[in-house]
Amino acid sequence: xxxxxxxxLLDVHHRPADVEPVAASMDRFAAALEVRxxxxxxxxxxxxxxxxxxxxxxxxxxxxxxxxxxxxxxxALDGLSLGRGVSAALVExxxxxxxxxxxxxxxxxxxxxxxxxxxxxxxxxxxxQRDRWLVGLASRPDACWxxxxxxxxxxxxAPGDPVLF
Numbered sequence: 001x002x003x004x005x006x007x008x009l010l011d012v013h014h015r016p017a018d019v020e021p022v023a024a025s026m027d028r029f030a031a032a033l034e035v036r037x038x039x040x041x042x043x044x045x046x047x048x049x050x051x052x053x054x055x056x057x058x059x060x061x062x063x064x065x066x067x068x069x070x071x072x073x074x075x076a077l078d079g080l081s082l083g084r085g086v087s088a089a090l091v092e093x094x095x096x097x098x099x100x101x102x103x104x105x106x107x108x109x110x111x112x113x114x115x116x117x118x119x120x121x122x123x124x125x126x127x128x129q130r131d132r133w134l135v136g137l138a139s140r141p142d143a144c145w146x147x148x149x150x151x152x153x154x155x156x157x158a159p160g161d162p163v164l165f
Contacts, residue, residue, distance in 0.1 A: 001043040002041065002049060003116060004040055005038070005039045006036075006038050007036065007108060008105070009034065009036075009101055011032065011034075011101060013033075014028040015028045015030050030059070031057070032057075033056070033058075034056045035070075035101050035105040037053040037054070037074070037105065038051070039051045041113060043120075046082040047081050048077055051078070053102060053105075054067040054068060055067070056068065073102055077093070087107055091103065094106070
């Protein structure tokens, strides 16, 4: 089974409020950066079978900026698994500072895939019984890149913070 996931990121930047504290939002508009894409993901292996990406950078003086295909990034990710370790792999492969919005959009694919599982999971208990695999209702240890054992969120916890797990 192949699943299609769309992705979209929009960063809008305004001029500082102290320039015009009361103004319509487009009067303070400075720039916008958009990333759009579509990923075809093979269920079971969670691998990217096809990925299309494009970005657009608009400024106040150029609202009609064109979309730029990002085949350079998309092509380099063919066959990448959205399973464990994908965030680190994306961070390793997409290093250019100018590509950070593309990276941010792609980092959302794995969590989006997890959210979609709920919609396609109705047949899983029958399949688990038939194929003799275990259906778990919780995440596996270190499944989340941010909450992994040595991750930034656990390191940022202060003494006395409540125990989450």
